[in-house]
Amino acid sequence: MAEITVVLPSVLQPLAGGQSCLTTPADGAVTVESLLDAVTGDYPVLARRLRDETGSLRRFVNIYVGGEEVRRLKGLETEVAAGQEVLIIQSVAGG
Amino acid sequence: MGCMATAESYVLAIGTKKGLWLARSTDRKEWSLSGPHFLMSEIPSIGIDTRGDSPRILVGVRSEHWGPTVAHSDDLGATWTEPEQGAIKFPEGTDAALERIWQIYPDSASRPGVVWAGCEPISVWKSTDGGEHFELNRGLWDHPHRSEWGAGYGGAAAHSIVVNPSGENVHVAMSTGGVYRSLDGGASWEARNKGISAYFMPDPNPEFGQCVHKIAADAAVEGRLYAQNHHGVYRTDDNGENWISIADGLPADFGFVMLTHPRREGTAWVVPIKADGERIPPDGRLAVHRTDDAGGSWKRLDVGLPDHEYNAVLRDAAAVDSAEPAGVYFGTRGGSVYASADEGESFIEVASHLPDVLCVRAAVVPGVASGDAADDAAVQSAVESAALSEAESAAFAAASTVPA
Numbered sequence: 072m073a074e075i076t077v078v079l080p081s082v083l084q085p086l087a088g089g090q091s092c093l094t095t096p097a098d099g100a101v102t103v104e105s106l107l108d109a110v111t112g113d114y115p116v117l118a119r120r121l122r123d124e125t126g127s128l129r130r131f132v133n134i135y136v137g138g139e140e141v142r143r144l145k146g147l148e149t150e151v152a153a154g155q156e157v158l159i160i161q162s163v164a165g166g
Numbered sequence: 167m168g169c170m171a172t173a174e175s176y177v178l179a180i181g182t183k184k185g186l187w188l189a190r191s192t193d194r195k196e197w198s199l200s201g202p203h204f205l206m207s208e209i210p211s212i213g214i215d216t217r218g219d220s221p222r223i224l225v226g227v228r229s230e231h232w233g234p235t236v237a238h239s240d241d242l243g244a245t246w247t248e249p250e251q252g253a254i255k256f257p258e259g260t261d262a263a264l265e266r267i268w269q270i271y272p273d274s275a276s277r278p279g280v281v282w283a284g285c286e287p288i289s290v291w292k293s294t295d296g297g298e299h300f301e302l303n304r305g306l307w308d309h310p311h312r313s314e315w316g317a318g319y320g321g322a323a324a325h326s327i328v329v330n331p332s333g334e335n336v337h338v339a340m341s342t343g344g345v346y347r348s349l350d351g352g353a354s355w356e357a358r359n360k361g362i363s364a365y366f367m368p369d370p371n372p373e374f375g376q377c378v379h380k381i382a383a384d385a386a387v388e389g390r391l392y393a394q395n396h397h398g399v400y401r402t403d404d405n406g407e408n409w410i411s412i413a414d415g416l417p418a419d420f421g422f423v424m425l426t427h428p429r430r431e432g433t434a435w436v437v438p439i440k441a442d443g444e445r446i447p448p449d450g451r452l453a454v455h456r457t458d459d460a461g462g463s464w465k466r467l468d469v470g471l472p473d474h475e476y477n478a479v480l481r482d483a484a485a486v487d488s489a490e491p492a493g494v495y496f497g498t499r500g501g502s503v504y505a506s507a508d509e510g511e512s513f514i515e516v517a518s519h520l521p522d523v524l525c526v527r528a529a530v531v532p533g534v535a536s537g538d539a540a541d542d543a544a545v546q547s548a549v550e551s552a553a554l555s556e557a558e559s560a561a562f563a564a565a566s567t568v569p570a
Contacts, residue, residue: 083232115250124255124256124264129231129233132232
């Protein structure tokens, strides 16, 4: 079965047991929302760093699918194809 | 030099825009500083719970990137723990998300384990397990006024929580909304702002909508509270039914801080700021003012403070300890922190050039703090180990306790 890989920024890797990538098996396309549910299921603190309790992506967390930030696509409803790689990158923020 | 063992020492927790610093002292004159903890996250709230066998430091942490959370340490900052599912989380159906924890308030010794929190969006929370899990106060959340509460410059938050000894009377202050009072332990709430000005509204004396910056209870007189308002300093002697001005004698009636003595009737401290439109100490001269007669008169206290200071002191960037005489502590938005071991008569600088100070809390804790070389080395080691990388900071509390 194909996999989808989520690449974590180094700052979040300790929350995933030190892993730089999380993978989940996928027969076909899945939404970013269900992908995040799948890969963070065992890492609830990581899950809270990415999305708030309403399920919304935190303002300065960017997720890239096919090189495009998902807010420019369909947000968390953006579909990810089996075999694709998804990047999580914190945006430039703060002072 | 031998170890100057004492049965008690002092801890001063300093929450800033970019992390937490901890200071320890045996005499409130010499302080050893360690930190930062949670580097690059702001620490807008701290509670030091001294009711148990060992003190627990609770901190509200907020990262611009990764959001807010509550962490706690039972070993004075050596290690930190964050509940996996988050200590404060809006329940389903509220369609709200926690933005920032503005207040962490351990309740009285007669109610061990009870800790209150005030948050943004405007909400009050209560924990019965020492701050590891909080429940939303539905009485205030479902209050019919809620849709009309507004946001001050810093955000819309419940920032002050005062509980009387019996636990029946709870006062909350919010910006903006003003003071709300519960007579049933938090089940139901009524606005109690009569006498507090809201000059920025069409009706300057509304039932609610005031921008009360901080409230604090008198140490000894039941039903007496003090308020620092967005212009205006007030006192109530009837549990919030009526507020009267006690600003006469102060150089300005604007400010954020309101502190009360841990034991003595009628004693409170404020840190005046010139005005809403000029948020600097009056004449650029920083001073604390103390009343010992419930606001009848004020004494300027500035011994040990700098000649010139143009930074404000925020609402929770000031605290008292429970020692005798009471210690008074505050920090500025310029990153200076001052401590007084004599109720404000004189101050020393504990730290300088830190990020903006958002919150300070101080407590007397059991244990030895010492001054010999070995302990100095231990302190230095603590400083180094506490200087987390940003990566470590983000991961400060994974599934289990991690070394800070």
